[in-house]
Amino acid sequence: MKSLLDRPVPTAAASLTLRRGAARVLIDNWTGASTVPSRTLYPHQWSWDSAFIAIGLRHLSVRRAQQELESLLAGQWADGRIPHILFNPALPHGAYFPSPDFWRSSQAGRASGAPAAPETSGIVQPPVHALAALLVHRADAGESRRRGFLARVYPRLAAWHDYLLTRRDLGGGGLAAVVHPWEPGMDNSPCWDVPLQRVTPAPADAFRRADLDHGHPADRPTDLDYGRYVRLAADYREAGYDDREARHGFAVEDPGFNALLIVSELALAAMAEDLGTAGEPHTARAAELTRRLVGRLWDAEAGLFRVRDLGSDTLIDERSVSGLIPLVVPHLPADVVDRLRETLDGPHFSAPATRLVPSYDLTGHAFAGTRYWRGPAWFNTAWLIHRGLRTHGHHQEAARLRQGFLAEAGESEFAEYVDPTTGAARGARHFSWTAALTLDLLSADPEETTP
Structure with a gap:
């Protein structure tokens, strides 16, 4: 019997069909100003989703890719933070929870610089935005310069990084901390279980989960975990979203989050040089990080x-x-890169039914193949690891990962994620970042690496 991993390299015709399917997802999920991750489960604009979406959109329309990022930056706070959700005011509050009336950003976050509009959440997501902006710029540098794209987004992205490296250096070790499990983007990872035990959950009758209207409970975080998420968000809101005043019940330094900050610092260096200013401060900061x-x-x-x-x-x-995401960092010590490659190919992350990378240790005590970030393999993390392998010259391994990614994206109808033990598609279908990153792997320069 042929293994699920033994998929052929897509033919030119198959690649064209895949490209058209991915483009259709992004067209259907476009709202007129930005792209929703999913028309059902995620009906607003999400921060790191939009960065990945822009990376793919640059192959369809550079102007639309620019607009994706500019729409997101319209919700940036005066303190520099880019919130993880920008809410669509045309939708009822019941379309998603926590909704705008829970976060109350324009009132509760006023002292921290929240805009009067649009309404946003108060927490953040991984800082992949500067990398996305640089790639969008390079897709058509002439168009970018004509529209002043870099000149507009560079200072905003620099302020975003400054926020993370000052107000979020909660451990005093120079890395950015995250203060809610949703901020690293891997919402219910087993990595959060121990620190979350110190958080008293909000009572079950204090909220209604809209995610269960569109997702199976076996795939989603438990009610107990959700109660803790609500408690943390409510406490942060009551502190005015002020990182100097809040008593963070949850605070961790996440390697993937900080790796993306390093990569995006290098992107800012390249952007600064293109604008005729010094990129060296960003390069030095990336090296120190x-x-x-x-x-x-x-x-x-x-x-x-x-x-x-x-x-x-x-x-x-x-x-x-x-x-494993720090593979995307260009100047890691060689011995660290070698060990990461060994781990990637070892029993903890080498899945039986997918070339994508499981979100959690296959042998771990908390592994669950279908429950959100507790095991399923995601397309965006595979894209990052693919980029990291190429950055460090491991092109054969990168090519195998790319081949599996493209095959599974098409077979799964651009699913949100897959079960690594069976290969079955899980979560939402026609998911925007899966489609966008499919376009990128079909279209991007194979020599393109991290700045």
């Missing part, structure tokens, strides 16, 4: 980066795909 990432989060024995729990100032003993 790389040293801090390795010094604070690298676990040589485990062969991957760990999450640091700032509540106990210890590394969390769980293996997550977040610990």
Whole structure:
């Protein structure tokens, strides 16, 4: 019997069909100003989704890719943060929870610089935006210069990074901390279980989960975890979303989040040079962040980066795909790159039914093949790891990952994620970042690497 992994390289005709299907997803999910991740489960604009979407849109319409990012930056706060959701005012509050009337950003966040409109959430997501902006610019530099795209977005993205490296250096070690499990983008990863035990959940009757209207409970976070998410968000809101005043019940340093900050600092350096200013401060900051990432989060024995729990100032003993994402950082020590490759190909992350990378250790005590970030393999993390492999010259491994990605994206109808033990599509279908990153792998220069 042929393995699910033994998929042929797509023919030219198959690639064209896949490209058309991916383009159709992005067209259907376009709202007129931005792209929703999914018409059902995620009906607003999400932060890191839009960055990945822009990376794919640049192959269809550079102008629309620019608009995707500019729409997101319209919700940036005066303190520099880019919120993880910009709410569509045309939708009823019941379309998603937590809704605008829960976050109350324009009132509760006023002292922290929240805009009067649009309404947003108060937390953030991984800083992949500068990388996206640079790739969009390079897709048509002439058009970008004519429209002043870089000149508009560069100062906003620099302010975003400044926010993360000042107000979010909660551990004093020079890395950005996240203060809610939704901020690293891997909402219910087992990496959060230990620090979340210190959080008293909100009562079950204090909220209604809209996600269960569109997702199976077996795939979604538990009610207990959701109660803790609500408690953390409500406490942050009551502190005015002020990181200097809030008593964070949850605070960790996540390796994937900080790796993307490093990559985006290098992107800012390239953007600054294109604008005729010095990129060296960003390059120096990326180098220092790389040293801090390795010094604070690298676990040589485990062969991957760990999450640091700032509540106990210890590394969390769980293996997550977040610990492999630093492959995307260009100037990692060679021995770290070698160990990451070994871990990627080893029993913890080498899945039986997909070339995508499981979100959590296949042998781990908390592994669940269908439950959101507790095992399923996602397309955006595979794209990042593919980029990391190419960045470090491992083109054969990158090509295998690309081949699996493209085959599974098409077969799954551009699913949100897949079960790594069966290969079955899970979550939403016609998911925007899956379609966008499919377009990128079909279209991007194979020599393009991290700045």
